[in-house]
Amino acid sequence: xxxxxxxxxxxxxxxxxxxxxxxxxxxxxxxxxxxxxxxxxxxxxxxxxxxxxxxxxxxxxxxxxxxxxxxxxxxxxxxxxxxxxxxxxxxxxxxxxxxxxxxxxxxxxxxxxxxxxxxxxxxxxxxxxxxxxxxxxxxxxxxxxxxxxxxxxxxxxxxxxxxxxxxxxxxxxxxxxxxxxxxxxxxxxxxxxxxxxxxxxxxxxxxxxxxxxxxxxxxxxxxxxxxxxxxxxxxxxxxxxxxxxxxxxxxxxxxxxxxxxxxxxxxxxxxxxxxxxxxxxxxxxxxxxxxxxxxxxxxxxxxxxxxxxxxxxxxxxxxxxxxxxxxxxxxxxxxxxxxxxxxxxxxxxxxxxxxxxxxxxxxxxxxxxxxxxxxxxxxxxxxxxxxxxxxxxxxxxxxxxxxxxxxxxxxxxxxxxxxxxxxxxxxxxxxxxxxxxxxxxxxxxxxxxxxxxxxxxxxxxxxxxxxxxxxxxxxxxxxxxxxxxxxxxxxxxxxxxxxxxxxxxxxxxxxxxxxxxxxxxxxxxxxxxxxxxxxxxxxxxxxxxxxxxxxxxxxxxxxxxxxxxxxxxxxxxxxxxxxxxxxxxxxxxxxxxxxxxxxxxxxxxxxxxxx
RNA sequence: GCUCGCAUAGCUCAGUCGGAUAGAGCAACGGUUUCCUAAACCGUAGGCCGCAGGUUCGAUUCCUGCUGCGAGCACCA
Numbered sequence: 001x002x003x004x005x006x007x008x009x010x011x012x013x014x015x016x017x018x019x020x021x022x023x024x025x026x027x028x029x030x031x032x033x034x035x036x037x038x039x040x041x042x043x044x045x046x047x048x049x050x051x052x053x054x055x056x057x058x059x060x061x062x063x064x065x066x067x068x069x070x071x072x073x074x075x076x077x078x079x080x081x082x083x084x085x086x087x088x089x090x091x092x093x094x095x096x097x098x099x100x101x102x103x104x105x106x107x108x109x110x111x112x113x114x115x116x117x118x119x120x121x122x123x124x125x126x127x128x129x130x131x132x133x134x135x136x137x138x139x140x141x142x143x144x145x146x147x148x149x150x151x152x153x154x155x156x157x158x159x160x161x162x163x164x165x166x167x168x169x170x171x172x173x174x175x176x177x178x179x180x181x182x183x184x185x186x187x188x189x190x191x192x193x194x195x196x197x198x199x200x201x202x203x204x205x206x207x208x209x210x211x212x213x214x215x216x217x218x219x220x221x222x223x224x225x226x227x228x229x230x231x232x233x234x235x236x237x238x239x240x241x242x243x244x245x246x247x248x249x250x251x252x253x254x255x256x257x258x259x260x261x262x263x264x265x266x267x268x269x270x271x272x273x274x275x276x277x278x279x280x281x282x283x284x285x286x287x288x289x290x291x292x293x294x295x296x297x298x299x300x301x302x303x304x305x306x307x308x309x310x311x312x313x314x315x316x317x318x319x320x321x322x323x324x325x326x327x328x329x330x331x332x333x334x335x336x337x338x339x340x341x342x343x344x345x346x347x348x349x350x351x352x353x354x355x356x357x358x359x360x361x362x363x364x365x366x367x368x369x370x371x372x373x374x375x376x377x378x379x380x381x382x383x384x385x386x387x388x389x390x391x392x393x394x395x396x397x398x399x400x401x402x403x404x405x406x407x408x409x410x411x412x413x414x415x416x417x418x419x420x421x422x423x424x425x426x427x428x429x430x431x432x433x434x435x436x437x438x439x440x441x442x443x444x445x446x447x448x449x450x451x452x453x454x455x456x457x458x459x460x461x462x463x464x465x466x467x468x469x470x471x472x473x474x475x476x477x478x479x480x481x482x483x484x485x486x487x488x489x490x491x492x493x494x495x496x497x498x499x500x501x502x503x504x505x506x507x508x509x510x511x512x513x514x515x516x517x518x519x520x521x522x523x524x525x526x527x528x529x530x531x532x533x534x535x536x537x538x539x540x541x542x543x544x545x546x547x548x549x550x551x552x553x554x555x556x557x558x559x560x561x562x563x564x565x566x567x568x569x570x571x572x573x574x575x576x577x578x579x580x581x582x583x584x585x586x587x588x589x590x591x592x593x594x595x596x597x598x599x600x601x602x603x604x605x606x607x608x609x610x611x
Numbered sequence: 612g613c614u615c616g617c618a619u620a621g622c623u624c625a626g627u628c629g630g631a632u633a634g635a636g637c638a639a640c641g642g643u644u645u646c647c648u649a650a651a652c653c654g655u656a657g658g659c660c661g662c663a664g665g666u667u668c669g670a671u672u673c674c675u676g677c678u679g680c681g682a683g684c685a686c687c688a
Contacts (some may be wrong), residue, residue: 043631065668066630085658090631132646133688135617145628311686321613322684328627336688363683365615392616426650446650458624461616463681465623474650475635477624484650493649542627551671554625557635561652568643568652575647589647611650 004120004160005598006541009036013106015082016050016095023076028060029418039095041531043523045296048088048096049531055091066091099527103518103584106534107328108508109592114598120160122354126347127153127163129359130277133170135179137189137204138271139396139408140466141401147455148391149359150277150604151549158602164351168283168343169268171261172246173336175207180256182210185238190432200267201410203260208403211377243333271411276448276604281351284338285339288346292338295345296328297603299378316373325370340371341378347538348382355385357547361391362461370412389547409468416446420473426611442608446480453479454604457553477557482596485560486610488567489593494610496575496586503586517584525566526585529592532562536595540602549603556599563592 009017010394017036024030030038054073061069070088077086077093082101087094127148132138153165161178183192183206194202214235220228239341245253272279288352296312299305305314310330315323327338347356358368368388375383388441397402422443430439454471456465457479474480496502521530539555542548566572566588574585597607 037628040627047631051631055630058668071659093630131688136688170688309685313685319614319684321615324685326685333686335686362616365688366683367688452618462624463617467623470623470637473637478636478650478652481636484648488648488651495647538627546627550625551627554635559624561635563650565653568645568649573647610648 004115004118005158005537006160007537010534010538011038011096011109012037012050012089012102012531013037015101016097019081019083020052020073022319023073023078025060026058028057030056036211042092042094042263043500045528047092048085048087048285049102049527050095050097052093052095053091054093071554072585084237096273096529098519099513099530100519101178102527102530102534102589103521103591104511104514106530107518107587107591108514110533110536110594111503111508111587116155117228118160118164122160124162124351124353125156125164125357126166126351126353127156127357127359128168128283128347129153130272130279131168131170131360132268133175133183134177134200134261134535135203135609136170136207136385137201137408138411139401140411140414141276141408142411143393143414143451144391144455144464145359146272146275146277146454146458147604148549149387150587151552151602152357152359152547153458154465154602154604155540155544155549155552158540163254163527164280164353165278165281166281166347169284170285171264172289172334174239174243174297175211176246176257176261177242178210179203179207179215180204180242180253181212181239183260183439183604184242184256186210190482194263198263198412199263200266201412203263204410206386212404212532213363217427230240240333242329244331247293247333266293274415274444275452276606285341288339288342289334290428291346292340293328293334295341295378296334296338304377305474314374314377316370316377318373319366319369325374327374337371337374341375344371344375344386345380348385353385356382357387357389359389359391362392362548364388367392377595387533389460391465394455394464394466397465398600409466413467414451415447417468418450418472419443422450422474425472426474439562442611445606445608446474446483447509449483449600450474451479452603452605453482453553457557460548480611482560482600483605483607484569484602484611485563486593486596486607487609488587489563491591492589493586494574499575501575501577501582501586503590503607504583507583507587508548513583514587517580517587520581520584521588523569523572525562525569525572526588529562529566529588532559533591533595535559536599540599543602555605557595559596559599563596566592 013036016039017032021032021035039050039052042048054069057069058064058066067088067090068141070091070093073093074088079085083095083137084098085096108473110556127149130146132142153163196217217228217232221232246257296305300312305312305327307322311326311327313324313326316325318321325337326335329335345351365388372383372386375380396407398407423439427439427443450471455464457477507517521527535555539552543552573591577585600607
């Protein structure tokens with residue numbers, strides 16, 4: 001029976017609910033799942049494994065106070081199965097569970113391996129993310145979007161959806177015109193040669209120079225500088241000329257555009273490969289600019305769109321503070337908005353999706369409200385199925401990133417600095433002992449852990465202040481901390497195997513043996529770890545259904561803490577055990593190792609075997 | 612001005628459906644290694660959950676108003 005790796009209730013809660021539910025009065029009207037959903041870990045560890053709040057039972061008990069209900073339930077509850085002890089504590093019923101039952105309920109599914117996602121839901125979802133512009137630099141800010149979009153793709157798949165991961169590259173538009181203006185009119189033929197390495201970044205620097213020059217001229221012109229005004233006007237005329245030629249596919253310009261665009265695309269491919277991000281479909285703005293303009297003309301003729309100050313657009317009065325949504329510029333060229341109309345159409349037509357998610361920063365919230373509203377007014381009913389996932393910006397300690405001020409951290413510099421630091425601080429000590437390839441691979445995995453976890457471990461509507469030094473510290477609540485706790489578990493399994501001690505593969509399917517092995521897991525750290533592992537599916541469920549990977553981050557950090565408490569405690573050693581206790585601990589370590597690695601991978605973070 | 616977001620420990624942040632004594636990380640102080648990885652673990656200290664009302668048996672959580680910070684608001688994407 002295929003099953004998505006996410007559930008709204010945990011395995012332990014379900015096992016307990018099966019015993020608790022029959023004891024509750026039918027008048028309470030609670031289903032088995034309701035009861036399971038009301039069970040949660042108690043406030044403090046010494047209160048037991050699960051707690052049941054009796055507040056909602058009040059009406060069924062003629063309004064009796066919850067503490068009295070809890071006391072009554074504690075009396076009635078059978079304690080010879082999964083529930084070993086039931087104690088009323090105020091309005092709560094605190095339950096201590098039988099170790100063998102806990103282990104049997106939680107560990108086998110994890111120890112078997114969670115594997116690849118299975119489609120269990122009807123809703124097919126497209127997640128569009130990344131959307132970098134060609135001819136512009138790729139920097140840390142873009143990494144938040146990539147990390148977030150990729151994690152959402154993975155989480156929705158784990159949640160049981162069929163997902164189309166889509167990218168949408170900005171390969172046409174005003175920024176291209178500015179870059180090509182600089183490239184063609186300012187650079188000499190000799191200067192037009194890009195470096196062998198980092199062609200895309202080099203192109204981005206040309207765009208930055210062009211843009212800075214235009215801003216400078218504009219500033220001077222406003223201050224009354226006639227010369228600057230003349231230069232600005234000329235440049236603007238030229239960029240418009242380039243833009244028009246680009247949209248009409250002028251052969252000469254097209255050749256330059258194709259050549260330079262390719263430099264950026266190659267760099268993006270390299271970045272995505274390093275980031276372990278894969279797209280099922282890449283859309284290009286260049287494939288929707290013409291269809292977009294056609295749509296604008298069509299709906300202008302139909303009277304849905306109107307002309308205003310030379311531009312074409314629509315007045316969406318629903319958005320009071322800025323009702324006019326421009327769809328075609330006065331010079332006849334297209335805008336981001338123009339292309340978004342055609343793109344939405346294309347997505348639904350080509351992929352038969354049921355839901356379309358746009359991962360784009362929060363500043364575009366009004367834009368997408370306009371897009372979806374406009375689509376609806378055009379009679380495109382599927383606009384209802386479009387959904388913008390906004391997120392806050394990434395800033396530097398000294399303030400917002402600015403290409404102009406040169407304060408951006410470009411991707412390549414970020415990568416090199418992280419890899420260099422990780423090797424020097426943690427991995428160089430293994431030189432000679434490990435192969436260079438393994439050291440490189442481990443540094444790569446840790447760098448991904450640091451940057452992705454850093455970007456994801458924060459609610460989407462919180463700003464991130466990116467402090468490279470702090471993130472490279474790798475202490476505390478970080479990706480590498482979680483990777484480290486998994487590596488330790490891997491190390492335990494590896495050393496146990498060397499000592500000839502392995503998990504009996506038949507154990508996970510043998511109820512009797514499971515109970516016997518599980519009953520040995522009585523140390524507080526072991527019980528706590530089983531309880532923590534029980535939360536994995538719920539964490540994935542919440543992260544996927546709320547589209548918030550940060551929820552999984554928070555869970556994995558608490559799981560890693562439980563793992564490290566177990567690994568550190570000498571009373572929980574594995575290798576010096578035998579028999580049922582050895583099997584119980586091997587089962588626990590195997591399950592925890594799988595949970596951590598699988599959980600991290602749902603965030604796009606690989607786990608090194610050792611570190 | 613209008614719209615949206617944020618405000619919780621010294622700093623950076625969690626806090627599921629409104630429920631027990633509001634939790635982590637960093638920084639500070641003290642402790643743990645005859646080592647299944649000290650990138651770890653344990654302990655101490657640290658709080659007007661921005662302010663004022665409202666709803667509720669119960670509010671950090673929901674509602675209203677206010678204050679502070681940030682972002683967006685016509686030819687950029």
